[in-house]
Amino acid sequence: MRVENSFIGVEGVGEQTEQGLWAEGVVHWDDFYADAVGPTTAERIERFIAEGRTHLDANNAAYFDAAFPTSEQWRLWENFAERACCFDIETTGLDEHRNQVTTVSYYQDGDVETLVQGDDLTADALRAMVADAEMLVSFNGKRFDVPFLEANFDLDLDLPHLDLMYTCKQLGLSGGLKPIEQEIGIERDRPDISGRDAVRLWREHERGRDGSLETLISYNREDAVNLATLADEVTSDLHAQTFEAVCESPAE
16 A cells, blocks of 8 residues: 555544545545545645655655554555665663663665674664665564664664554554564574574674574574565555455445
8 A cells, every 4th residue: 555545644534534535436646536525624635645745756754654643654665665674683681771782684675784783783883774764664663672772872763663563463463573474474594593592692602602693693684674574464464454445345
């Protein structure tokens, strides 16, 4: 689903009004006509469409992130996937004020990179990571990854943020990233490794054990890459449930 299919970002337009427009064949901004709704709502929709086109041309995801309800952030994915930074971190524990970030992997527009503590994991490198991004994509990143990065590196990661943990919950998918991947058929090269193993691998690396860092990096990178696959899957399912189901139903 693209933002051009959406009217819910308009003041006074809720789910019922939007679905009514879709059911009447107004499924894209190009399809809108003034008589489809009352005059005040029509004026607001026309203004939103005009402003929206400007912000799409400027690749400004923040405009739509602010306009759409939080539960509808997933609609940004198709438009901004190439400018999204899918990222995942590994740490030495669960407390951002006591523990440290060990690795950060991020995937954007087909490329994956990993930053490692003691090597290239710095505040400047993290700023560069998001410099060209229009949105962040994570799994539980709003509660875990972002607070860790901001506390450890004195950053302000103020970007639109699609946290797929909440998107998955909208589809009834709960639990951690790995069980959800298994449930929807996303495969891993090393399904035997968990977040707890990531802490162990870092400790082994600190003690000089060969191969531990390489295994940790491989695990972390797979997390980041799989986020894009997961985003494709869940937004496609929400598209079918939210948009296609209405469009395929005859208008009353």
